[in-house]
Amino acid sequence: MHNSGSGFSGQKRLLSSGKAEETVQYVKDAFFQADDLKMKQLIFNGKPAYIMYIDSIADRDQIQTNVLKPLLKTPEGKIEDLAAVTILKKTYELEQAVQAMLEGDCLFFTDGRKELCLLNVYKKDMESGQEPNNEKIIRGSHQSFSENVMKNIHFIRERIKSPALTVKFHSVGRTSRSKLAFVYVGKIANPALMEEIERRLSYLQVDSVQSPGYFEEFIEDCPFSPFPQILNTERPDRAAANLMDGRIAVLMEGSPTVLILPATFFSFFQSSEDYNMRTVLGSFFRLIRVISFIIALILPAFYIALVSFNYEVIPVEIVFSIKNSLEFVPFQPVLEAMIMQLTLELLREAAIRLPNAISQTIGVVGGLVIGTAVVDAHLVSNTMIIVVAITAISSFVIPSNEMSNTIRILGFPIMLMSALFGFFGIVISMMLILVHLVKLQPFGSPYLYPLAPFNTKFFKDTVLRFPVWMMNERPEDAKPVYLWKESRSRGWKRNE
Known part of the structure; x- marks a missing residue:
C-alpha cells in the first residue's frame, strides 16, 4: 500500500568520510543510479581522484578543457590553482555536494581527504526551445x-531539482539503435510500473524505431482501441507535473514529443493553462472541453435521428424551417452528413499538408466557397452546414490532438447507428463506447479513473479543478509510492 508521508524530509546531513569508494557509492545511490550521472577517474597528488557530474546539466566540454586537461597535465598541486573555472566551492557535506551537482557543478574529490570540491560547469548555451506548436x-x-x-532531460531537470529524478537509457531497433530515455522520480514512481515497461521492451524485436509512435504501438495494451492510451506532450512543464504525480516520461532522440504513461481519459482534457488561471475559470474551461467532446461525438448523429425518426421532439417553430431547408435536398440526412464530414476532413488534411500561408487560404476560401455552393445547389441543407460547423469547432476545443482524432473517427459509426435506429442507436453506441472505456486498463491503471472505479476523493482534478492547495494527494491511477504531497494546505488563515 501507499505510504502516508512524503519521504522527502527529515534526512540527516551526512559528512564526507574521506573514503572515495563510500563517496562514489553515496552519490550514485542519491541519484538512484541515473544513467546521466557520469564519473571520471584519475590520479592526483599520488592518490585516486574522481570527477562526478550530471551529463544533462553540466557542460562536458568545460569539464574536459578546464578541469580534466589541467589536472592530467599537472597531476600535483591544489585544485583551485589548476582548474580554470570561475566559481569553485568546498564543502564537507555530501548532501550539499549532491544539490550543487543539480545546479550544474561537477564534484571533485580524492581518496583520503574529507574535502569535496564543487566546480561550476553549468551548460549556459543550452537552447530554451521554441513555442509549442500543438499546446x-x-x-x-x-x-x-x-x-x-539530452536537452530535453536538461529542461526537465531544470524544473525538478531533485536527485530522485532518475534517467535510464535504452536502445531500440536492431539496425537503427534509436536512443530512448525513461525519466521518473525514484521516490514517487512505482518500481513495478518501470519493471513492466522494461519487460515489454525486452520483447521488442524490430529493425528500426523512427518515432515515439512506433514505440507507443509496441508497448500499449490495446493497439486497436481508437482511444489514446499514452499522453503526448511537447511541454517540459506538463511533463514535470506528471512526473511529480508518479508517472514515467519516455523521451526519444530526434523527436520533440515526450510520451507520458500511464494516462487516463481525463488527462487528455487538461491543459497547462488550467493551473495558471483562477480556480473557477480553470474549472469552467475544462468543463467546456468535456461538453465539446460530447457535442463533437454525437451532434451529427443527434440531428440525423431528429429529422429521420423523431420530428415530434423538435419545437413546431423550428420544424418548418428544417423542412424548408430539406425540401429540395435529394439525399438522406445520413448521406448528407457523411458528405459534409468527409469534405471537412479533406479540407483539414489539405490545410495540414500545405505551407502555412496557403493553408489558411484553403481553409477559409475552401470552406466558404464549398459551403455556399452546396447549399445553393440544394445538395446539402442549411441546417446540416450549421451542425457540421459546430461539430468541427467542438473538436478543435479539445487540447489533445489524439483525442480530437478519436472523435472524428467515432463520429461516422455513430451516425450510421443513428440512421438505422434513431435515438436508440445513439444510446447503444454510447453504451458500447462506455463499456470499452471501463475495460481499458493501460499498464494496469483504470482508464476512466476516478469515474470507474468511482472515487470522489480524486475528483479534485478531473472535470473540475479545485484549488492547488486542496489537491494534497497524488492521483492513485499511477500507484505512486508516496500518495501524499508535502504541501497539504495554505498554512495560514484569514484575519489570523
Whole structure:
C-alpha cells in the first residue's frame, strides 16, 4: 500500500568520510543510479581522484578543457590553482555536494581527504526551445522540447531539482539503435510500473524505431482501441507535473514529443493553462472541453435521428424551417452528413499538408466557397452546414490532438447507428463506447479513473479543478509510492 508521508524530509546531513569508494557509492545511490550521472577517474597528488557530474546539466566540454586537461597535465598541486573555472566551492557535506551537482557543478574529490570540491560547469548555451506548436497557451511557460534527448532531460531537470529524478537509457531497433530515455522520480514512481515497461521492451524485436509512435504501438495494451492510451506532450512543464504525480516520461532522440504513461481519459482534457488561471475559470474551461467532446461525438448523429425518426421532439417553430431547408435536398440526412464530414476532413488534411500561408487560404476560401455552393445547389441543407460547423469547432476545443482524432473517427459509426435506429442507436453506441472505456486498463491503471472505479476523493482534478492547495494527494491511477504531497494546505488563515 501507499505510504502516508512524503519521504522527502527529515534526512540527516551526512559528512564526507574521506573514503572515495563510500563517496562514489553515496552519490550514485542519491541519484538512484541515473544513467546521466557520469564519473571520471584519475590520479592526483599520488592518490585516486574522481570527477562526478550530471551529463544533462553540466557542460562536458568545460569539464574536459578546464578541469580534466589541467589536472592530467599537472597531476600535483591544489585544485583551485589548476582548474580554470570561475566559481569553485568546498564543502564537507555530501548532501550539499549532491544539490550543487543539480545546479550544474561537477564534484571533485580524492581518496583520503574529507574535502569535496564543487566546480561550476553549468551548460549556459543550452537552447530554451521554441513555442509549442500543438499546446499553445496564453499565460505560462512558452518553452517546448527539442529533438535532442539530452536537452530535453536538461529542461526537465531544470524544473525538478531533485536527485530522485532518475534517467535510464535504452536502445531500440536492431539496425537503427534509436536512443530512448525513461525519466521518473525514484521516490514517487512505482518500481513495478518501470519493471513492466522494461519487460515489454525486452520483447521488442524490430529493425528500426523512427518515432515515439512506433514505440507507443509496441508497448500499449490495446493497439486497436481508437482511444489514446499514452499522453503526448511537447511541454517540459506538463511533463514535470506528471512526473511529480508518479508517472514515467519516455523521451526519444530526434523527436520533440515526450510520451507520458500511464494516462487516463481525463488527462487528455487538461491543459497547462488550467493551473495558471483562477480556480473557477480553470474549472469552467475544462468543463467546456468535456461538453465539446460530447457535442463533437454525437451532434451529427443527434440531428440525423431528429429529422429521420423523431420530428415530434423538435419545437413546431423550428420544424418548418428544417423542412424548408430539406425540401429540395435529394439525399438522406445520413448521406448528407457523411458528405459534409468527409469534405471537412479533406479540407483539414489539405490545410495540414500545405505551407502555412496557403493553408489558411484553403481553409477559409475552401470552406466558404464549398459551403455556399452546396447549399445553393440544394445538395446539402442549411441546417446540416450549421451542425457540421459546430461539430468541427467542438473538436478543435479539445487540447489533445489524439483525442480530437478519436472523435472524428467515432463520429461516422455513430451516425450510421443513428440512421438505422434513431435515438436508440445513439444510446447503444454510447453504451458500447462506455463499456470499452471501463475495460481499458493501460499498464494496469483504470482508464476512466476516478469515474470507474468511482472515487470522489480524486475528483479534485478531473472535470473540475479545485484549488492547488486542496489537491494534497497524488492521483492513485499511477500507484505512486508516496500518495501524499508535502504541501497539504495554505498554512495560514484569514484575519489570523
